[in-house]
Amino acid sequence: MTMGMMLYELAGADPARRFSPYCWRIRYALAAKGLAFEGVPWRFTDTDAIRAHGADKVPVLVDGGRAVADSWAIAEYLEDTYPERPSLFGADPGRALARFVNAFADAVVVPGIARLVVADILPVLDAKDHAYFRASREKRFGMTLEAAQADRDTRVEAFRQALHPLRMVLRTQPFLAGEAPLYADAIVMGCFQWARCVSPFHLLASDDPVEAWRQRMLDLHDGMARQVPAFD
16 A cells, blocks of 8 residues: 555544545545545645645645645546556546546536535534635625525426436446446546535435435445445
8 A cells, every 4th residue: 555645635623524526536536546545634724734735725635745736637646656556547538538527527516516505514614614615605606605505495406407417327337437436436426425525405316316326436445435424
């Protein structure tokens, strides 16, 4: 095992509650590669801790003397630096296809979930992050956190419909990558793990193929994702 690897991850008031969708992508990637690491809890206002590594947001991976920020850049770093370990992308053109999934998740899944759970995030944060989170997210949405998710019981149906491309794939195979998961699965699962860690709101219907896939992803790596504080 490679020792001395550290991953700075967004955490709530409980340091065990790691909830960033982007950090979860890398947790899955490291587990898939079989790389040991120390998860370092980081809060929104802990700017100095990662500025020293040339970053202003997490995830930040520190591997020996090298620091890498941004989840996609970290995934590529892990793939290129540890080629002897299981591939995150599979054979060519797997990396290019994973890049598309990355873009789909960032453009559709993350913002879709945000409007459904954003007000639920505040209570799980460390108190020192409350003012920053409310001000920055209310500026982003142009409304209060409470107003942003006020109609989620009806708007969740539009979110579920936006996931239909995933559903079509998962009706015929257990993972987005096929018979076994790859980084493409980790990308999307990071979004659902984020929601699971901050909100009790049910994003998916119980009979949705995407929900069945989510449960399979929760079981991976000895149930790694089930072992953190969460709501379901």
